[in-house]
Amino acid sequence: MKVLTLAAQEVRVGLRNRWVLATTVVMAALALSLTLLGSAPTGTVKADPLAVVVVSLASLTIFLVPLIALLLSFDTIVGEQERGTLMLLLSYPVSRWQIVLGKGLGQVAILAIATVLGYGAAGIALWLKSGVAEAAWQAYAAMVLTSIMLGATFVAMGCLASVLVRERATAAGLAVGIWLFFVLLYDTALLGVLVADQGRIVGKSVLDALLLLNPADAYRLFNMTASESVSVYSGMAGPGDPAALPPLAYVGVLALWIAIPLAIAIAAFRRRAL
Template structure:
């Protein structure tokens, strides 16, 4: 019950701060742009328009959703501490783990709602224009679900960063570093290693393991390979090929990326003096 109350408080704070509205409008506007522009040539090449949109939205999500998630969560704990409200919160009959989980859950609900509504509006607009096959709808639903999970994973990392520092500026710097590492630098470095290696030492198993260490890569591979209707149009979406990994494994790893940083945040918060 305490977790749900704290989560509801985070959602109310997001509504007051216009986070929900701003995030939903941003995702909807970008998704609609991709629908209106990206699906235009599909009638010529006989491609499934929604499958093409899924590929485009998945690529957009990798860059945008982690950034929004980190902006939501980087001051979850340290912000309360600087405002002097954290000690007051802990004076109530609420466990420290409930504070962490409640705040992360509330922020994940904000981002999940914005993702569902924003992407759903775009898919609805596309459905009014053309007929869409059932496999493409299944791929779109999986993309929306895993997009929310990707956001939750970065929210967990943002909460962890907010827990281990004592200043908002430091937490903000760590959040920017997390985004740069997982979204930009990781794949660039991996691609450089693969080019330099030329297949001599990096085996497929090693490559799969390395890709699983990045939630953005797990998300990308899942959405580009889980559905035949999407993988046809995905092409080369990033470094390496982890197609041998089944979708269930990729989904489980993405879920682990949601849980693991949150567990570390709980451990760190229990040891934190306020």
């Protein structure tokens, strides 16, 4: 109950400082833009417009949602400490793990509201059109759900960064570094390793394992391969299907990426001297 109370307070703060509104507007504007522009030529080529939008939105989500999640969470603890409210919060009958979990849950709720409303607006725009297959709607719903999970993984990492440092500016820099590493640098470095290795050491099984070490890659693989109607347009269908794991395995990987950083953040906060 205390965790839910803290989460609800975090959502109220998000509503008061316009975080929910700003995030929803940004996500809705970008999703609608991709929906209207990305599905425009599908009537000529007989492509499923929703499947095309799923591919486009999944690619956008990998860049946008982690950034929003880190902006929400990087000052979870260190921000409270700098404002002088952390000691007051700890004076209440609430455990340290409840503070971290409650605040993280509230930030995920803010992100979930923005994602459902923003991507829901794009879904409604496509629903008004015809020629959308039922399988594509299932893929769209799965994309929205896993987008929230992807955001939750970066909320957990943002909370961890906030616990490990003593200054808000340092936490902000660490959050930017996390975003750059997982969203941009990891895949670039992995590509460089593959080119240099030429298949001598890094085989398909090793590559699959390395991809799972990045939650953004697990998200991408799930949304590009879970649905046949989407995999056709993502270039990941056919005899050479690269999906090494069943779709639920990628969801499990995302769940681990939420649980492990959050558990480390809770353990570090328990040992932190104020």
